[in-house]
Amino acid sequence: MAGVDVPRFGQALLDLVQDIGRIGAFGDVYKKECSDLCRRIALLSYLFEEIRDFKGIHGHFSASTSTSSSSCFNDLLVALKAAKLLLSIAANYDSGTSHDLCAKEISLRFQCITWQLDKALGNIPYDHFNVSEEVWEQVELVRSQLRRATERNGSPDSRTLCSVLSEPVDQEPDILETGEGAFENIANVDHECQEMGDIVTKGNGKIGHNIEQMIHECERPKRFLTSSQVCKLNEDDNKKPDNLDSSNSMETKKTEPVTIPDDFRCPISLELMRDPVIVATGQTYERSYIQRWIDSGHKTCPKTQQNLQNLTLTPNYVLRSLIAQWCKKNNIEHPMGSRSGRIRKSDGSFQDVNEEKEVIDTLVHKLSSRSVEDQRSAATEIRSLSKRSTNNRILIAEAGAIPLLVNLLTTEDVRTQENVVTCILNLSIYENNKELIMLAGAVPSIVQVLRMGSMEARENAAATLFSLSLADENKIIIGASGAIPALIELLSNGSLRGKKDAATALFNLCIYQGNRGRAVRAGILIPLMKMLTNSSSCVVDEVLAILSVLASHQEGKIAIAKASTIPVLIDLIRTGMPRNKENAAAILLSLCKKNDENLACIGRLGAVIPLTELAKSGTERAKRKAGSLLELLCKLKRL
Structure with missing residues (x-):
């Protein structure tokens, strides 16, 4: 049986995206939902262009593609048509002339379409359409946004989903049903999964069963939160405090969601910027996302398409300050942050921490002293406090310790440096502190410690990079900072603990595809092979985990075979x-x-x-x- 006209199908998807882009201005009622959905769909145009330009046999995909793989394209077409209709309705929605039932139904439809788009995008056989790495990463970005939206609003039940997506959205002929056969006839795509998927859950920084065992065997097991502990913290953060009265609860329910100003959103991720940077064209982006764009080989500004005269990323301090003021004004703060000397516990009640806060404030003040002895003693005490509890990690960060600690990373006093880098390691265990550490520009100084510090400082610098790299966007920044060659050096010549810390950091960084080529070019296979062939080596598990990740990358696969x-x-x-x-x-x-x-x-x-x-x-x-x-x-x- 003849295959399906894939280029024609890609063009049909592109036409839908363009139709959606022409819907126009949105009313106030659903402005945020409409804008978010439109932006996410617009980002998919690059994927559909590559599908349109795909050349299989005479431009057709053979009938050997699997039915299960083909169904995602039907799902995608249905979801986009439903999105087009919904956006047309929501754009002109007037709460003054509509009933509450209608409003609830529209909200439910946004929920269903978001879920269906993520599901369909997750099933596309990207390898067999020769989708480029940068486009695949852009699709992953869209999917992460869709997943976050689904997590906020909940997944639709199957009955509701069928009801929303099965309604006729327009009377256009189905491009898939051609004289050459329906798209369902595409069968048996050998959609090759990444083999490293059995060792690590791809792209989200969570450790799979083999590497998780590897981490448990490290000599510093209590310093890291496991993914299950992070999930538990998130669940605890979302619990309602028992001692809040019902009136406050009702007020919370009535509070409208805060709309992020467009100028505060990164043009690539569409998320609130935390570390805005300016490129050569004068446009501002979130650092991690524009760095990913540049690392993918692009030399143009994503928003204006102008050529970048240089690749310098200049911090936009003015915008960062405005965003911080806006967050404060709208009461956007860390979910477990302290309030008036109290910290919310996991059961929803509050704990008085005034006494601890006073002690920590005094120690943080000593960090800025000109006396080396004061700095050293303060760093020693903060290291001890940051190791004890999450509450202390929150209070230390809120006292403004992180920028001061980062400044002391380059101190010439060896003992102070060891304590400071370990403080940052301990503070990074609390998820919200990771962002503060990155915003303080800690990575270059941590890399410097990794290259030139004492062995204890180097070990803890490697462990800190691992902890920070658990956040996906940080993998990009750390990889671009020169950390990978320094980690490979520690992997080659470090102590046993240093080698283990370097291995776990390298493994986690290489989950991001752009870092795999960096690691191969930096010579990672030399120490890996040395450890793999050493009968007394205690890090065989770690070596195999890293090789598993590298083997899923073409450059890594070639290098492994040559080694x-x-x-x-x-x-x-x-x-x-x-x-x-x-x-x-x-x-x-x-x-x-x-x-x-x-x-x-x-x-x-x-x-x-x-x-x-x-x-x-x-x-x-x-x-x-x-x-x-x-x-x-x-x-x-x-x-």
């Missing part, structure tokens, strides 16, 4: 621990997919026998990986 890693991985399948065998098989599978040269190599090296044994007696995951490799070897023999 003669394949024989070592086969030996691990023969003699390694069960978890080592499992991860070695996963890496080999990544190296051999769509690469007959690597596949022939493992065949020549006698991998069939250990793989057969692993397929029979390994862990469940190891059996799957070994079985897939054996199938590929059988296919190669038949060619």
Whole structure:
């Protein structure tokens, strides 16, 4: 059966985006919802352009694409048509002439379309449409915005979703139903998943089961919040305080959501800017997002499309100050921040912290002293306090300690520097402090400590970079700061603890694709291979975790094969621990997919026998990986 006209389909999606962009000004009632949805859909135009320009066989995608993969395109078309109709209605909605039921229905439709767009975008076979890395990242940005909106408003139930999306939105002929066959006939796309997905949940900084075990084995396990603990904190933050009276509760319910001024939003992410920077064209962006744009190879301003004369990012202090004033005026603050000497506990009640606050304020004041002894003693005390509790981490940050600590990172007093970098590490455990540390410009100084500090300072600098990189946007900033070569140096020549800290930081940074190439070019494979072949090495798990991430990147895959890693991985399948065998098989599978040269190599090296044994007696995951490799070897023999 003939395939489907993919370019024509891409053009149909682009036409829908353009139609939505022409809807025009929105009324006050649903202005925010309409604007947010329009902006997110507009960002998808780059994806649809690449789908339109996709050239398969004579510009058609073959009938071998899977039905499950094809359904996402139908879902996407339906969701965009529903969005077009909803925006047309909401744009002209007049609360004075409509009933409450109508308003509730419109809100529900926004909720349903947001959920459906995220679902459809998550199922697109990006690899098989040759979607570029920068466009894929832009789609991931849109999806993260859609997910956050869904989390705020809740997921729709299936009955409501069907009701909203099944209604006829217009009478346009379905572009997918052509004389050549319906889009459902696209079958069996080999949509290759990233093998590192079994080790880490992609893109969100959360640790998977193997790397999580690796972190538990580190010598500093209590300094980091696990992803489940972060989720628990978020749940606790959202709990209603028991001692608030009902009148306050009613007032809260009636409070209208605050609309972020357009000038305070990053033109790329559409989110409130925390670290606005100015590019050469005079436009302002959130630092992490414009850095990602530049790292992807772009030399133009995203908003104006003008060429950037230079790639300098200048902090926009005036706008940052205005945003801070706006946040204060609208009572936008940290959910667990202190209020009038009290901190809200996880059960919703408040704890008096006036006494602790006075002590901390005094210590923070001493940090700015000209006396080296005062600075050292204050840093020592703050290090101890920041290790004890979340409350202390909140109070220390609110007392203004973070900028002062960052200034002291470059002190010549070794003991002060060790205490200061450890203070920042401890403070970064509290999620909201990560942003404050980044805004204080801490990363370059932390990298300097990583390069030139004492071994204790270097270890804790690496651990701090790991903690900060748990936030996705920070992975980009840290990767661009020169941290990766410094971490590789510590991985090569550090103490055992230093190597472990460097490995966990490098692993987490390389979750962001742009950092994988940096790590390979900085020579990461040299220390990795040395540790992998050292029989006394205690970091084999860490090495395999990093290799798993790098093997999902084309540059990394080539470099791993050239580093003669394949024989070592086969030996691990023969003699390694069960978890080592499992991860070695996963890496080999990544190296051999769509690469007959690597596949022939493992065949020549006698991998069939250990793989057969692993397929029979390994862990469940190891059996799957070994079985897939054996199938590929059988296919190669038949060619």
